[in-house]
Structure formats: C-alpha cells, structure tokens
Amino acid sequence: MGASCLTDTGHEMGSISLTDTAHEMGASSLTDTGHEMGTSTLTDTGHEMGSSSLTDTGHEMGSFSLTDTGHEMGSSSLTDTGHEVGSISLTDPGHEMGSISLTDTGHEMGSISLTDTGHEMGSITLTDTGHEMGSISLTDTGQEMGSISLTDTGHTMGASSLTDTGHEMGSISLTDTGQEMGSISLTDTGHTMGASSLTDTGHEMGSISLTDTGHEMGSISLTDTGHEMGSSSLTDTGHEMASGSLTDTGHEMGSSSLTDTGHEMSSISLTNTGH
Structure with a gap:
C-alpha cells in the first residue's frame, strides 16, 4: 500500500477511524475539521485500488462513513461541509469501477446514502446542496453501466x-x-x-x-x-x-x-x- 492519512482538528468529537486491509492500494485519507461530530469511518478491504478519500468540515454531524471492498477500483470520495446533518454513507463492493463520489453541502439534512454493487461501471455521482431535506439515496447493482x-x-x-x-x-x-x-x-x-x-x-x-x-x-x-x-x-x-x-x-x-x-x-x- 502506498499511503494512508487520517487528520482531525475538530472539537468535542466522539470517534474517527480509518481501516485498510487492501493490497497494492495507492492512497487513502480521512480528514475532519468539524465541531461536535459523533463518528466518522472509512473502511477499505479492496485490491489494487487507486485512491479513497473522506473529508468533513461540518458542524454537529451524527455519523459519516465510507466502505469499499471492491477490486481494481479507480477512486472513491465522499465530501461533506454541511451543518446539523444526521448521517451520510457511501458503500461499494463492486469490481473494476472507475470512480464514485458523494458530495453534500446542505443544512439540517436527515440522511444521504450511495450504494453500488455493480461490475465494470464507469462513474456514479450524488450531489446535494439542499436545506432541511429528509433523505436522498442512490442505489446501483447493474453491470457494465456507463454513468449514473x-x-x-x-x-x-x-x-x-x-x-x-x-x-x-x-x-x-x-x-x-x-x-x-x-x-x-x-x-x-x-x-x-x-x-x-x-x-x-x-x-x-x-x-x-x-x-x-x-x-x-x-x-x-x-x-x-x-x-x-x-x-x-x-x-x-x-x-x-x-x-x-x-x-x-x-x-x-x-x-x-x-x-x-x-x-x-x-x-x-x-x-x-x-x-
């Protein structure tokens, strides 16, 4: 594995963890500068993955997680700069996937999730900048799909x-x-x-x-x-x-x-x- 980095400069944060058991992985990073955040987790058990990144600068956030068990995946990223958000998660156990990203800058949002179990998929993206939204979710289990x-x-x-x-x-x-x-x-x-x-x-x-x-x-x-x-x-x-x-x-x-x-x-x- 090339490099793994975890940075936290937040206040009154419960827990933050990064776990990697992958082989031939390029880089993995988790960064948090938020206040009063509950938990933040990034887990990767994939093989030959390029990069995986989770960034949070939000306030009063409940939980934040990114999980990848895929093989030969290009990149995966989750970014949140929202306030008072409940939970946000990205899960991918797919194979030979190009890129996957989830971005949220909303306020007072309940939950946001992206799940992919597909094979040979190009890219998948979910973006939310809304206010006072209940939930938003994107799920893909397809094969050889271009983009979603x-x-x-x-x-x-x-x-x-x-x-x-x-x-x-x-x-x-x-x-x-x-x-x-x-x-x-x-x-x-x-x-x-x-x-x-x-x-x-x-x-x-x-x-x-x-x-x-x-x-x-x-x-x-x-x-x-x-x-x-x-x-x-x-x-x-x-x-x-x-x-x-x-x-x-x-x-x-x-x-x-x-x-x-x-x-x-x-x-x-x-x-x-x-x-």
Whole structure:
C-alpha cells in the first residue's frame, strides 16, 4: 500500500477511524475539521485500488462513513461541509469501477446514502446542496453501466431516490431543484437502455416518478416545472422502444401519467402546460 492519512482538528468529537486491509492500494485519507461530530469511518478491504478519500468540515454531524471492498477500483470520495446533518454513507463492493463520489453541502439534512454493487461501471455521482431535506439515496447493482447521477438543490424536500439494477445501460440521471416537494424517484431494471432522465424544478409538488423495466430502449425522460402538482409518473415495460417523454409545466394539477407496455414502438410523449 502506498499511503494512508487520517487528520482531525475538530472539537468535542466522539470517534474517527480509518481501516485498510487492501493490497497494492495507492492512497487513502480521512480528514475532519468539524465541531461536535459523533463518528466518522472509512473502511477499505479492496485490491489494487487507486485512491479513497473522506473529508468533513461540518458542524454537529451524527455519523459519516465510507466502505469499499471492491477490486481494481479507480477512486472513491465522499465530501461533506454541511451543518446539523444526521448521517451520510457511501458503500461499494463492486469490481473494476472507475470512480464514485458523494458530495453534500446542505443544512439540517436527515440522511444521504450511495450504494453500488455493480461490475465494470464507469462513474456514479450524488450531489446535494439542499436545506432541511429528509433523505436522498442512490442505489446501483447493474453491470457494465456507463454513468449514473442524482443532483438535488431543493429546499424542505422529503425523499429522493434513484435505483438501477439494469445491464449495459448508458446513463441515468435525476435532477431536482424544487421546494417543499414530497418525493421524487427514478427506477430502472432494464437491459441495454440508452439514457433515462427525470428533472423537476416545481414548487410544493407531491411526487414524481419514472419507472422503466424495458429492454433495448433508446431514451425516456420526465420533466416537470409545475406548481402545487399532485403526482406525475412515466412507466415503460416495453421492448425496443426509441423514446418516451412526459413534460408538465402546469399549475395546481392533480396527476399526469404516461404508460407504455408495447413492443418495438418508435416514440410516445405527453405534454401539459395547462392550469
């Protein structure tokens, strides 16, 4: 192993630990300059890993952990500069993964987690800069996937989640910049899918979801910029579909949904700009 470093300049901190049993690992570091923090942990038992890093400069944080048991992984990093956050964790037991990162600069956040058990994955990213958010999570158990990302800059949001168990998928992304939103989720269990994205910039929205279990689908997207909307959903279980999209910019709308279970369909779209 090349180098391992642990630095703490915090006040009233409970415990901090770094454990490494890896072989041929480049560098591993854990840095904390926070105040009144409970615990911070970085554990690595992987082989031939490039670098792993955990940094925290937050205040009054409960717990913070990064765990890696992967093989031939490029880099893994977790950064938190938030205040009064409950817990944040990153876990990866994957093989031959390029990079994985989790960044949080939010205030009064409950929990944030990223889990990956995939093989030969390029990159996975979760970023949160929101305030008073309940929880945000990203889970991937896919194989040979290009990239997956979840970004949230919203305020007073309940829950956000992105789950992928697909194979040979290009990219999947979920972006939310809304305020006082209940929940937002994107789920994909498909095979050989090109791209999937869900974007919400609305206010006081109940829930928005995109689900795909299809095979060899080109692209699927759901976009909502509405206000005081109940729910929006796009569901596809079709095969060899080119594209599917749902767009809503309406106000005080109850629900909007697009469902496709067809085979070899070229495109399907639902657009609403009504009030």
